[in-house]
Amino acid sequence: MILSDAMDAVLEKLSETVRAASRSKRALRLRGGGTKDFYGNALEGEVLDTRGYSGIVTYEPSELVITARCGTRLAATESAMRERGQMLAFEPPHFGEGATLGGMVAAGLSGPRRQAAGALRDFVLGVKIMDGRGDVLSFGGQVMKNVAGYDVSRLMAGSLGTLGIILDVSLKALPRPAAEATLRLELPEDKAIEQLNRWGGKPLPIGASAWTGGELAVRLSGAAAAVAAAQKQIGGELVEPEQGERFWTGIREQTDPFFRNDAPLWRISVPSTTPPLKLPGEPLIEWGGALRWLCSRADARTVRDAAKRARGHATLFRGGDKSVGVFQPLAPALMKIHKELKREFDPQGVFNRGRMYPEL
């Protein structure tokens, strides 16, 4: 219980800081390991370090739930789960050794396995947050199904710290797949997109996919028998397991040679069947066609218009001129709701001012 007392003291201190900032309407910038400082609009406010509030609170593999504090390192969390044969199935990118769970939830990013397993928000079961008044509030819980009240816990996923400090989070854990195999095929972009969608309509255990420069990599994940059967059906060249693992880590962590590019990196999210976007620059396609990375110097309007025409949206993920706004602008009616939500959770506008949109 010593740890828990110490954590209560940390919480008390966080609350004091938030209350003081709220009284003087000062901006605070929530920060864990700082691995995602690059993400979102320009940073504003005094840093509030969340790493003091850390530690796994409960982990019960048979319940498929892990609850941990925001400052807990993502790497430590994942290795605790790996020991019990489980994982965070949405494969969150770390983008550095210091990544914390709080930052992971706030950024709301998912990795290659999202294609089959679902996104980070799909795995959030509950949160404890501190709102802009310094109040500690709990929403959701540790159970798989819960419809009591509005789904505020999932609202926190991807909120970029604009609504409050994510103190604790409960996440659904899943067993690691019994077997995996990576296949490589040569295909031009349009054919790769078609093929990925054709496979998507079949009950194949495709857990991840990545196409760039004429090569398509497919990762099969599931029961050994299913992986073996799918391997025959898909064909291509089987990649050595270690090499495959390295490859997917490179995609997830953006250390793959594709991402070694000086041009700004766009993240374009579109329906999976969208034909090649034909924008200037180099594309990399993930999630069965639904996620398009683009290293490009094309102007923001060109990229955003193309995304919009395809019923999607584009984010200026890394680099480039952030003055155009990192995220695709929202329709006025939706922005109105965003502003009201911000006011309800953070009335004085203390947290991560402008990080998502200048109006928030």
Add this chain to the structure above:
Amino acid sequence: MNIAVTGINFIRQAEVAARLRQILPAEAVLHAEEDTRSYECDGLSAYRQLPMVVALPSNEEEVRQVLAACHELKAPVVARGAGTGLSGGALPMGDGVLLSLAKMRRILALDPVERTARVQPGVTNLAISDAAAPFGLFYAPDPSSQIACSIGGNVAENSGGVHCLKYGLTLHNVLRVRAITIEGEVVEFGSEALDSPGLDTLALMIGSEGMLAVATEITVKLLPRPETARVILASFDDVEKAGNAVADVIAAGVVPSGLEMMDRPAARAVEEFVHAGYDLEAAALLLCEADGTPEEVEEGIAGMTEVLRRAGATAIRVSSSEAERQKFWAGRKAAFPAVGRISPDYYCMDGTIPRKKLGEILKFIAAMEKKYGLRCPNVFHAGDGNLHPLILFDANDPGELERTERFAGEVLEKCVEVGGTITGEHGVGVEKINQMCVQFAPAEIERFQGVKRAFDPEGLLNPGKNIPTLHRCAEFGRTRVKAGQLPHPELPRF
């Protein structure tokens, strides 16, 4: 506790009906009692109230205009899909408009390559899977009410079904909801891509019980139908052993596509009704399904059979054909109507608990049966820890409904106590509004009210449901106390 029909103000009724008739054809605006009677309740029929006016729009523009008119007239609006909800979420208001989406039942687009369907809110859950079937696709969430319930209602309740353990709830299978606010503004939540910019307001809309906006168009994900599936029917001579077997299956590292449990009283009621071939000597039955490729299913069934055997199953049968699989499931899916045949009335609970507490909760329910002198068969979405105890009662017997509600209240509070929730999939509605005060602290309830205000500042959409006022909690006499401390001692407690 049948809620009496409160007097309807006929002058106001005439005013609102006349205004709506400027928007809708005359036959789409009902106010005569013989026409509005069939809307007086949803699946929770203990609560009844005649609506002042019923509006039946047939397209989005009509919905928009009706909402804008109601906003202008300050008339509260209750949206209704198929009226199968089990928490009184669609209970009408005597001074309000009941907005039925039942006429909007078109599938607007189905793209088998993109694996999405864009549908109107009144389309039934099963109609989507039926339309997708020729392409080898299906819409995964499968509530037992799927032949009747609407996708709009599913979105409003975040409905689940027996296959949600593997395929997720409505939340995991809906990409986009297009909706109209009470002010008559069209808003799109989510998108047809896998994510969208800004806050996850789609997550807020799903499960919002018609309190935030009225859904007019929904894009759902379609999944490839698994090649094959088989289900194990396992008998246990002890309910707690069956509960532990559920935890063992989950812990063994495969996620079954369905994992359901029934106790003997439930199995007996079902067997009489559908003749599914259940073992009536068993204290509890588990249905445990594996789906996928034939190889995968074989591997899964072998593994799970082994776990169930070790957990003490007294008999194990595995479906040997698709017809037999359907037969095993038919019993489970018909559990509510089957129980409806053996008792004049039944009351369905919906708490969710951590799986490891299943045994404890079952003992508690058995004790409550004695305490209140009422029988309570149990069916569970066991794999998710979602309980549906069904309290049998007779509403014509004075005092039985009150006893039933007290029984249910105690069970729900026990669910909260063991770390669970008062509702897993049926929603709060009017039914569990008092228990919200037990599950949430005042500051949390205030934040929920803040969410409501962000969408509907005047509180005209489905008022009085889902989120209690703090005043009501004070009257109910139980506010949540955490670690012996009242949160915000400085706040007035009304």
